[in-house]
Amino acid sequence: MTTRARDHGLVPAPGRTGPHNAITDVPGVLVGHTTILRPPAIHSGVTAIVPEGIGPDSTVAAGLHVGNGYGKLIGSTQLAELGVLESPIVLTSTLSAFRAADALVTWMLAQPAHSAVVSFNPFVGECNDGFLSDGRSRPVGEADVLAAIGEAAGGPVAEGSVGAGTGTGALGYKAGIGTASRLVDLPGGEVTLGVLVQANFGGTLRVGGVTAGHAELGLADPNAPEAGSCMIIAATDAPLDARQLTRLARRLVFGLGRTGADYSHGSGDYGVAFSTASGAAPSDQGLSPLFAAALDAVEESVLNSLVAARTTVGFQGRTLPGIPVDRLRALVLR
Template sequence: MQEPRRARELGIVVGKMPTGPVNAITDVPGVRVGHTTLIDGDDIRTGVTAIVPDQLTERRALPAGLDVGNGHGKLVGSTQVIELGEIETPVVLTATLSTFRAADALVSYMLQQPGREAVQSLNPLVAETNDGFLSDIRARPVRAEHVFGALTGARGGLPAEGAVGAGTGTAALGFKAGVGTSSRTAATARGSVTLGVLVQANFSGVLQVSGVPIPAGKVGVPAVAHQPEHPGNSCVIVVATDARLDARQLGRVARRAVFAMGRVGSDFAGGSGDYALAFSTAPVDTPAAEEGDLEPVFAAVLEAVEEALLNSLFMARTTVGFQGHVKYEVPHDRMLDLLRAHCVELHH
């Protein structure tokens, strides 16, 4: 069995911009990630992932923007983000039919936090993708303690990727996928800023790596395994940055995060819920960036999302789940051979 390896460990470098220290969303100061992975018997392959900005312990809300590439999904709290341009809670990712229990648990968690004893209104942010091919989604196994575990267990450093947390039962582009992350640093007129992303990848299309199509059948994945169970399935992208951007500018960043799905081969199916949420951790006591200074930030999000999506695939292992369904990992060696055949430069 092959060992999971990130894109850069395989010699695949996306773009030219530098990454943060661990090439993850946690490179943005104050942002932590936690997972709860649920594997039970033959049929449960699901979980919870939490993105926790520490700045919310001192501030009621952070500026945020949302882009809905295709709205066939359940993103609890989305309308208030659109209306007010802010987030009030960490972001929780899980499976479709567990979204609502996760939202209730997130409210309970937030109401217990110091300084929120008098809170009477709260907008929890919970997003999902449908992992029903590999997990018994109707069982709705996610409970409050699983959400609490992801939130309280959130840490800095490089988060686990692949078939973990909310990515335990997901698949994308004909292969097993999951959670992936990446970051970039960008030089702006106000100095260097960091932008990090985390994705929950679960969407259809044909994988592209460095512009080269990688059909599942062409790299030896059994034909029965790469037949699409149904189109779409969704992708959630969470973008964090320490750049001083307002809600409207963060919406522009989020839009480009959805665009980046096309770089890895998304077919943007009508049955897919494709969402990107971007938030800023920067203090709001200075003016937002000038519009002309957004270009390096736009470039950063395109590169980081592309690499995070590749990491979500390359770090995932073959998974057998509900009713014996199977999703195969991307065969690294065969993929690299195909890239070499197309004269793609690999960096080792």
């Protein structure tokens, strides 16, 4: 059974979580993965985050923050302009992003409810998994994207080397997909915030302020790339408007700093936040607890992505080590 960061006492701000401690704790949010493994050359895949009923005639309010724009975020300009999301969010590898966007259009055209639609904004993010996977082969096809969307479900979310996280690494270790949630008290009542990360960025790991690089954990330097990117998706059932969701999306990127991210030149760091709720937006003055929860959930999501992943030997023999959890726990507790 895969363990998670809080199972080892590695979550600095545990907080209150939903039943699965995942983005799917937000009602109406589903997640699906397609994992593509043809070792040693191919370690890639697709992760889809699907708000139930999403489509061009059934949008949700959304916001976007670009921490560093070194990446391919298809559909971002229209989302930023109109403040709405009208497609599932698909995450994949860099050179497969364009095929994934075309597959999303195929998905939309096949929906009976959308038979009259002539314009559609597919939303696709990516991370470069080229250290462990042959990105030039563009292994992701339409069927892989449609499978991830079609199999999206609520409940527990697989983490680590799965879906779009199959070939990614962060902070010098094998990482991948991670998720977490928080229950937050706002003036209007309790809401849920869920976060999912596709972790693939450089820096030196910190847990609760403790530096946990390769030297501290007794590992050889794997010469992993410092660049890579991170896609961070947040969902909430708080009825935030697009402007407030943009403010929330900023905190997602800020949260990476707690884990030791260095926001390097080649790291495309993006935060996307959407709301499944309708109704009057809350006052800005009451949003601070939600912002704090976003920082905590991003931190835990990254840690979950690391704890769930395992050492991987990939393309051209390149290797990313899985984090030695027992050593990490001993270091942090000491």
